[in-house]
Amino acid sequence: MTELLYGIAVAPFKDMAGSPAFFAEVLIGGVFAGLMYSLVALGFVLIFKASGVFNFAQGAMVLFAALTLVGLIERGVPVALALVLTTAVMVALAWVIERVVLRPLVNQEHIILFMATIGLTFFLEGFGEMVWGANVKKLDIGIPDRSFIVAGIQINQLELSAAVTSAVLVAVLAVFFQRTRIGRALRAVADDHEAALSIGIPLKTIWMIVWSVAGIVAIVAGIMWGAKSGVQFSLSLIALKSLPVLILGGFTSVPGAIVGGLIIGVGEKLGEVYWGPLVGGAIENWFAYVLALAFLLFRPQGLFGEKIIERV
């Protein structure tokens, strides 16, 4: 018994203190992983904020963006041009989604829109496979998967660039949605479609913008994840990993997606390394979900989510 308590409450911290450089490495690894989750979660938050829809297809959009990019590069298109083209494809996709999926479903129940995005997931996966093939592809965007050492701490170059990119993207989006009138229009649309229309907010334009931005976020996430683990169909499953991030951060908060991602990234890495041996490892696989469950019980709106108000 004492041994177990010692293993939980004392030994891990002794280990941390014993080798600070290693601890820093684990911590940094956690931060990087967390930012990658945040990147995917961000796509969800954007669409949820604007339309109150949980976009199940966000993972498929990441996959689709990565497939398109890799496919173009494989066919000899220069990387820069391929990026531009992929962006164009994602914006076009947003336009199509607005026309074909969202517009006919204006003012429907959220659950119906949610179902529609499940349909969209299958469509995107199938369509991506049809156009680009089902093989695992290597995505090389010219950033080497090498490490360098700063003050005795090993840092992976690819992970570092992923982290920096996410941070910049997040900052830009947060400012865009909090400071511009689009941000206010966005929240209005999320709250009440009819009222938003009546004060002159064009629903179509707002949705189109938001889905385009979510598509661009999907490209960035696709590049980062694709460069790390190859472009393959399991990429669309990282959507599941970002669910706990959303529950932690709150579905409506851009900063929440970041903080949630960081907590989960750091938490699962530390848990795995320091507490993992106690339970035979694999903490990384369930840590996020258990944490999310706890949040659902005690703070369902998440850390930064808007308070759920319901009058009866």
Next chain:
Amino acid sequence: MTGPDARPLLEVAGVSVRFGALVALNQVSLGICHGEILAIIGPNGAGKTTLLNAISGFYHPYEGRIVFDGKDRTHLKPPDVAALGIARTFQNVALFKGMSVLDNLMTGRLLKMKGSFLLEALYWGPARRQELEHRAFVERIIDFLEIQAIRKTAAGRLPYGLQKRVELGRALAAEPELLLLDEPMAGMNVEEKEDMCRFILDVNGEFGTTIALIEHDMGVVMDISDRVAVLDYGRKIADGAPEQVRKDPAVRDAYLGVSHD
């Protein structure tokens, strides 16, 4: 009160709206004159809200025309109607419940805002000035409607009467030429009704805003409107000064039923 002027600001000409086999509006013609307060009354299901929805672009008539300020706008969509200067409130209060009262009113200013997103994002130069100007305008509305104390409260937490008031504020924030109010006093107590009447009269008097409202409280209707139009089963059965409409036998029949003996 400025009193009505003879030119129609909005003209509804022979408008019909159908939902499948149900004819909700049957060739209704109605003019709303510059600067007047027009009350639209009628029993439940008479088509009053349908008429308002047709004017604000939520429904499109399958026949007839709607002309605003001399321009045909029968088939415009709601945001475009709003851009023309027609604001409205809803029967079941459609506020942005998660947003503060202030933000609700600021969304009402969206159509008036212009400029570059980049500057807005940086909150710099003209964008900052613009935000402050709109904020000042909204503060005037807040003072006018006497809702200073609830400025920062989430709209969804307010009691019903105040929500209706905030909704009126959001419509006013757009500086409309024509204001459509769908049962602005439904579910209010006497005191709240009196306040609301005062606000409606003041809006009309001070800003010269033309107002069309749907209301069930006959006392209120007789007190504040310049003109009353009566709908029944999707048709207009009377239209005129309040006193005149009150005496109209067709109106009595519509409300009380026709005796068959």
